Amino acid sequence: MTTILTQTIARLLLPPTFMVAVAVMVKGYADTGDGFSAGVIAGLGVLLQYVAFGYRVAERLITIRTAARSLVAGLTLALLVSFVPLLRGDPILTHAPAPNAHVIHLGSLELITAVLFDVGVFLIVFGFAVGAIGMVARAIDRSAP
Amino acid sequence: MTQHLLNPAGLLLVVALLAAPTAALAGLRRPSWAGIVGASMAGLAFGLAAWGWRAGGDRIDVAWAPTWDLRLSFALDGLAVLYALLATGIGALVLIYASRYVPLHLEHQHRPHTDEIRFHAFLLLFMGGMVGLVMAQDLVLIFVFWDLTAIASYYLIGFDRHEAEARASALMAMLVTGISAVCLLIGAMLLYADYGTFALPELFARAESSPSVTTAGALMAIAALAKSAQAPLHFWLPRAMAAPTPVSAYLHSAAMVAAGVFLLSRLYPLLARSDLLLDGLLTIGFLSMAVGGILALTREELKQVLAYSTISQYGYVVVMLGLGGTYGTAGAAFYVVAHALAKSALFLTAGAVTEATGEKRLAALGGLWRRMPLLAAASGAAAAGLAALPLTVGFFKDELFFVAALKRGPVFAALALVGAALSLAYVGRFWIGIFLGRSRAEAQPIPTALVAPVVVLGVLVIAGGIVVEPVTDLAASAGAVTYGSPTPIHPAYHLDARPENLLAVGAWALGAFLLVARPIWVGVALAVARLGERIGPARGYRLLLGGLNRFSDRIHAIEVRDLRSRVATVLVPAAVLVGAGVLVTPTRDQFLVGGVRGADLPLLLVLLLTAIAGVATCVPRDHLSMALVLSSVGYCLAVVYAFSGAPDVALVAVLIETIFALLFLGVLALLPRQVLRYESFRAVGTRRGLRDAFVATITGGFAFVVVWGVLSRPSPxxxxxxxxxxxxxxxxxxxxxxxxxxxxxxxxxxxxxxxxxxxxxxxxxxxxxxxxx
Incomplete structure (x- = not known):
């Protein structure tokens, strides 16, 4: 598997994979896809590195510790988006701006807190995918003679 | 009605609930601070409760979850004041005692002294739970605090957590009081179903005497009686003596066990709707008096004597509540105070004596008054109080008890007399056995902190016997809350031959006779105790617990035998439940077969492919191929989603299938080769193979039926x-x-x-x- 060809392709594919992931996430409200899919796509990009380079090289790219941080950050973000409305006396997960109120547009992306929530989902799923892959890969690496 | 917390009631609640975290934080800086800070917080709470009493009580009523009709409604009424004063006052004394006792205890057991923090924190949590419980004016709040005390008691009884006995005792206390607490919840729900409120004042005003109120009252009374260790649910209390002594002292006098009779007093207006319930209380009370009294006479261990005496003494209180009326209700309150002071002093004495001599058994002790005169005098006052001798507050508790019993009839008076005599006999045996007679054990000097709380309590017992008015006021205002109208009681010394005086003299005489004539009756009492062990409720508890354990072990053994069985234990119950659901619902016209159009052809082909892949996974071969075939089922399903107009789901399915297929392969790489080979090519017996096929078929069949039924109709x-x-x-x-x-x-x-x-x-x-x- 670890031929020059696969390694070159894997390395070349990584930035576009992340780009696609981010696109799937931010366009989630307008088109197919959401933070969950985006997280898995980005995770697959990292998985490709593990397949092509093996655990020791790929681990330099993104560590399990980073994955855990991404997961914690995502969970914190999602919890904040969920529970901050409580402080204003609204039910949990009341998104701002309110329905039909004015929203800032960035291209097809509309800036609402639901997008932030989706970013939280993305970070969690990405963290889970990379963490799980990394841990399995490390275990394989250790058990190899 | 006050909305804010700046009144005695609110401050008391806040201080009591903050005591545990404050003490724990102080203990983190230095373990010995936990006890001091905790005792100060308890003392502060005591002061606030006393202030609240003087200020005439107060209430808090704050919305909690308005949509569910739940309010944080607390009131510092007479009943709450009485129990709050006990919980905080005795709590403070016990904490002072424990701040010396627990370090010694931990030293004996070679444990880190940081464990002390746990002890104080849980004791204060207990206190907070009690204060919340006695002030709560709402059944849901009562239930919450009720269970809070049960949880705190679990950790306190099991404080010596390296000892199996302590753990088992804690579990028993937790199970008996925790399971019976569910009765309280069910009772509350029954009342809510009838009257649409959990608020006690409204319930008292609106509840009528109906079968459902009687049922609810009976259920709640069961919870209260189990907590008060009344027969036949008394067996957890003597076991709970595995706890360190300060815990026992607190548990028996002002917390846990007291919580049970508190609940009966609080709910008395509901219970009194039914004569049946009150008669039931009378029966259980007398039964507990007899069981506790007779067994207390047979025990040798100091704390066991006291434990059975508690069962019997709370039997008195239950009897008084069952008798009801002015003297019954206010007398019960008075009794609780007198008992709490005396009983906590005796427990603390037992702890101090064991600390000094290292002995726990009456037979090994004696003549200690020469070595510890102060402790002997103070605990003698407490013992006299419990035995209802004159010049102690205890005399009046029996006077009220006799008056209440006489109002009902001569039979009850006679039973009361026997009960009082029993209590004099076992208390006398306890105190005489320790302090009088021949010296049998060497006594080390003990710290002042282990004697001072006993002295304070002994002095209070005597002071209450000389100036009884404060206790009377307290009990009368508590009785008024219980009874629903003022309960003026006038306990006093009367030097004449009125019936209650004659009963008291009779009780002393009979008690003294029992003390002296021990050889005559001890054989009978021991036989009763053995009979109780043979056929008593404790045996039922053990059998039930053992049976449940074995049942769960058997299920577990089936479940963990191998992967097939584990999957089967999930699938079979699911299939049976779903299948039962399908079979009992009418199914006519529920399963439709639609037509097939030309445009559906691609979808049909993909579905066919999915089915083929699904069947292919059942063909045994090596694990790698099986994992790949399994993931091909997932990909086929993703295509089905795409055809059914669900691109989002299809996208997620493809992604998930990819990442899981790769992780699956990774995990397979982790498994040792020979395990995989063995698992792949091991011959599965015909019976096992048939069983697996059967499980798979019925599970898949019912799943198919359910999906078909769901797809057949446009769902709501x-x-x-x-x-x-x-x-x-x-x-x-x-x-x-x-x-x-x-x-x-x-x-x-x-x-x-x-x-x-x-x-x-x-x-x-x-x-x-x-x-x-």
């Missing part, structure tokens, strides 16, 4: 989907799936991503031995 959920589709533009979205995930059903997503996070932690535990690095 359809309207929800239409509504959400209409709302999507308003929520600033164009893709309904994402909007549902992040907005409409955002809370579900929140739960699911939390599960993902937890799953990674679990994976880390499996693969990394707990290190997430």
């Amino acid at each position: 959920q359809q309207s929800v989907i239409v509504e959400q589709a209409d709302l999507t533009p308003a929520a600033h979205g164009k893709d309904i799936v994402t909007v549902i995930l992040a907005d409409f059903r955002g809370l579900d997503t929140m739960g699911e991503i939390t599960v993902i996070a937890i799953a990674l932690v679990g994976l880390a535990g499996l693969l990394q031995r707990g290190r997430l690095r």
